[in-house]
Amino acid sequence: MTAPNAWTPRIVGPDNQGPDVPTADVPTADGPTLDVLTPDVATSEVPTPDEQADGIETVQLLDAEAHPQRHATYSPQLSVDEVRHAYATMFLARRLDTEGTNLQRQGQLALWAPAKGQEAAQIGAIAALRPTDMVYPSYRELAMVMHRGLDPLAVFQIMRGITHATWDVEAHRFGVFAFVVGAQTLQAVGYGMGITLDGADEVVLVCLGDGATSEGHVSEALNFAAVYKAPVIFLVQNNQYAISVPTAQQFRGAPAARAGGFGMPGVRVDGNDLFAVHAVVAEAVSRARAGEGPTLVEAMTYRIGAHTTADDPTRYRSREEEDVWGARDPLVRTERWLREHGTEDGFFADLAAEGDALATDLRARVLALEPQGITDLYEYVLAEPSAALAEEREQVTAYLAGLEGR
Amino acid sequence: MTAPNAWTPRIVGPDNQGPDVPTADVPTADGPTLDVLTPDVATSEVPTPDEQADGIETVQLLDAEAHPQRHATYSPQLSVDEVRHAYATMFLARRLDTEGTNLQRQGQLALWAPAKGQEAAQIGAIAALRPTDMVYPSYRELAMVMHRGLDPLAVFQIMRGITHATWDVEAHRFGVFAFVVGAQTLQAVGYGMGITLDGADEVVLVCLGDGATSEGHVSEALNFAAVYKAPVIFLVQNNQYAISVPTAQQFRGAPAARAGGFGMPGVRVDGNDLFAVHAVVAEAVSRARAGEGPTLVEAMTYRIGAHTTADDPTRYRSREEEDVWGARDPLVRTERWLREHGTEDGFFADLAAEGDALATDLRARVLALEPQGITDLYEYVLAEPSAALAEEREQVTAYLAGLEGR
């Protein structure tokens, strides 16, 4: 895991900022007003996906054409340099995401769950945290993994069937992936209750999907968080689908609306707008730090790829729809903003080269991955193996040795 | 069960009304307006319990002093005769409820869960249904049981440890009691989905408590009901406590607010106001029948007695609080209204006598209750006993016969 070319993270966050450059020149409002927001201009005849029928406002600070948008409450908080850092992580995450799909297609991984399209939601959110704040991911947060300086190999290990979910949670303040949809939200809330008990100046960000909001455990998590005023931000990456099920079949009350019913603020944000996600989550983080309890942030985004490599999206969505959302790609949008703010070709070219090198290195390391032998896994069943486990371990060891002998 | 004095129900509902007498002379609004509602006058220095801090309106048509209250949307729908019928059921249910507590104190029942104080919520709601509509109770709905013409002995059977939950559900369109808090809500929604599939003109009323709203299954039920537009009315009897836990510790988003987050209307009503509960549920029933989907009705009421006979409320609530709510007793309020609307002493005296006779009869029948022998219960494990079950049954039968022989 300490291979020479291993990934070096770009930490973007309030406690670890780049040089103090001026923040983006997006106009800011002086305070809450009832101004109608500049609507997003559709690039297609198909209604844009964020024109939700439920009348909930979608916070946007940068539209799909990378034009700044004025907002009554939120304003961009990221400096050009921070955006460059954020973009780099988003870009490299996507590069490795592509590599994941390739490796799976080549039979080197059991499965791959692409995160393509959700990079702004992930990086915008995690960049609003301090490195000491805790994150409970779902299973699609490759960009967050990289942001926190974890070796992305860990994710590939899982997808190659080498480990279930293993990394140093404490060192990176980043929980393991959770595969039982929604179950992690209660644990995140409990962690947040622990923070409150400690009187610590920390918060928890927990990731879940639009589909996950249907699980009873998630509703219980919202309720516990509200009752105990836990410093938790629920980041719902609403990527429009739970596998094949579109949100219209998943719920009639969107996650942002759900929050209010549990007694916490719910804010919908354009999940492909790095600035908006960051600003909204930053605000939620401030509330949590101030002891004002949890917030739910619904980031409207789109899974550009398949649910996993085992999925076939042509069965449940149209090319047209994919195109509409494709035009809202967060990388394109962020790149455009960066170019408009003085970032030169060289930056992008260097990044592309770095991405390729990273991918090449990672691929090699993935192919070299070997699992622990099954008998080693007896270590992890209980803190101390019971007598029966120790005995079984010996028997299995002997049996496997015998097989090799054949 | 066909004992001479067995309970004869008073069905009060749109399809089975009493004689066509004029409806109560409560002033009605001509339609929705934004009028501020006449506030409830507190009878004590302690803030009245329905002055909720969350700003949700409590629909009231008859205040604690039995004064008519004007409401913009809802108006009383019950005739004097219907109110008499409703009151009679409420009164008799309370009489038997008291008998339940007595019988338990005398060691004749394992447990009793008093419903005292919740009679208006129960009868107001069920009276808004047709006899063909389905009810899924929780475990405290003695008044509803009686309204539907079930022999109340069935409830005493359960509490005496004679049966778990047994009556003719189809004949009475009244589901069995549910002891795993919240689990019945999903089943009620499924039943409602079945109604929709049948294209039938029926609805489902499902009962739950304030505490039950915390169970994940209940949130899932709200979501499924909304997604499938099931004709379901969720009647939350918010009696302020889940055993010892007050609502302030149960949630920060009240049930009425919760509903909106799942995409259905949520209406809070004074649960001790027969007219208001009836009107609000009737409106929800109309919506459901019209194919407009579910509604949640939060009936603000109070459990005047203990959670069960095993409970000790002095540990968690004050006498003062009990007095405030005691002054809002739904029986007193309804009686007052009836007296003001021409009901004579004789009616109440007759009812009291009827109640005593019913209680005496019931007590005798309770004491005579005998359980089915355990070996008979093998009948109900599977539709046809497996060979192993049949064999075990024989063995147990022989064993028990042997014991008797000793």
Place this chain on the structure above:
Amino acid sequence: MVQLTMAKAITAGLARAMDRNDKVLAIGQDIGRLGGVFRITDGLQERFGAARVMDSPLAEAGIVGTAIGMAQRGYLPVCEIQFDGFVFPAFDQIINQASRLRFRTQGQVTAPIVIRLPYGGNVGSIEHHGESPEAYFTPTPGLRIVTPSTPADAYELIQQAIASPDPVIVLEPKRLYHSLKGEVDLDAPASGELDRARVVRLGTEVTLIGYGPMVSTLLNAAKVLADEGHSAEVVDLRSIAPVDWATVEASARKTGRVIVAHEAPRTSGVGAELAARIQERCFFALEAPVLRVTGLDMPYPPSRVETDYVPSVDRVLQAVDRALAY
């Protein structure tokens, strides 16, 4: 007779049940347009409509709980749980609700639902996708659990499960979905007794008992044994709750040596009940203790080492050697 994969056999069985009785419904995650993640319901929504093949929200308790309610309304819902490891959020609805309704209401209310649950390992996937949770269900009076080992059985069992007045879990061996093809009689009976084990190979010296994905392993072991001059009888349980004890005990008495195999861990697995009952009922007939060949006593491991976890022909043979040596 047609040749079908197990997956297609289940699809055909489901379709036939839906065809014959319009009270039969399907509900589950992604079972509509997608046809389910294993494509078991492929084409059914087109054929029977979205009202009878319902994509559900992502909530297992919701699926099973509403199915119970639909059953109370007279429907016969078939629930799909997406993977073995995701059934637990529905546990209360299965254990405390569906399985007990008949008992707690003395027959007034029943829950004739079917829960289809893909299970079993050696499928090369990630966590929670290769598990065998049957032992969590077998302690439940009132619940039937069946599992096919061939396409023909799958075709019959799914229909018989739907026809059953009891709640039934159909454990579908996902490893066999697309890998196992076999003859299926499309006119096979759509109802019948669900708890019938089948002796799938006759033998005299040792009885190998298994179910679902283990049956082919046992048959392969029996073949090796035959080559080595030993005669093994193989019993496919088909129903693991209730168990067809008559068939099991008859074989145990005949051979005097019994091996039980399953993929779930040994402790408190189905093998425990089999061993306990067989030693009780066939005490004097046993030449050796009933031995268990099972998944290891640890959670299902990462898939790169799963072949060391799931019982193999070799491990069965090792147990047979032990039994024969008594």
Place this chain on the structure above:
Amino acid sequence: MVQLTMAKAITAGLARAMDRNDKVLAIGQDIGRLGGVFRITDGLQERFGAARVMDSPLAEAGIVGTAIGMAQRGYLPVCEIQFDGFVFPAFDQIINQASRLRFRTQGQVTAPIVIRLPYGGNVGSIEHHGESPEAYFTPTPGLRIVTPSTPADAYELIQQAIASPDPVIVLEPKRLYHSLKGEVDLDAPASGELDRARVVRLGTEVTLIGYGPMVSTLLNAAKVLADEGHSAEVVDLRSIAPVDWATVEASARKTGRVIVAHEAPRTSGVGAELAARIQERCFFALEAPVLRVTGLDMPYPPSRVETDYVPSVDRVLQAVDRALAY
């Protein structure tokens, strides 16, 4: 040494654990002001404050799930589930989450939580209040399950469970809470190996194995047998996962006859695993099959007939007679 009821012994054990380590917390329904429906946490909220004795919302998954999270933050939460029959909504958090965290993270994350679960019947209550759900938990690698039979044991086990780095279910025999008094050594060790069975009566002819509320039944049976001239050994398992096989097998080998008793139904109960393992390990030592005396194979019945369901001294004696007759 003091005389305490089992309830008071658990309260004392909890209080001592909370006293010695301020990371120890309690969470559950009604455990604060009310002191729990069985009053086990009586006085603890007053003593340790509402932050450490938390009344929770009515949601079992919420209780266990947040406890896991608090444990990840370094706390040692003790969850109270109100009654045996209400644990199932928390099933996924117990089985898929708490019990597996160590394994799935290769030791990076653990869940040292305790789940207190009152269980057992003959308490004259209504449905779901007299059940014994242990068989739903025993198939779970990574989960410890212990149950005391005396106040002294209860006092020790609750503290040792809290000290354990593994998730532990403490099954509390609710019938004994207030009915059983016994000597308790308040200075007994607060940590120690959790999987130690105890031979509570020495004997030579037959071994009676049980746990929790069954132990006194077995001891009473042993007394009757002694009067009749038979010598029975009684083993109190104390830990039903993992089982202390060394103690169990030694006794089985010594007596050659084993009866296992529990209140849960026979099928797939703890007795199945015991019988399966004992017959495998002690095959030649057994004079009779391992027999099970258990709850009947039906859901827990209405309480007026529960004494016919829960194993009685008579039923144990009947089984001993059978075993001795072999």
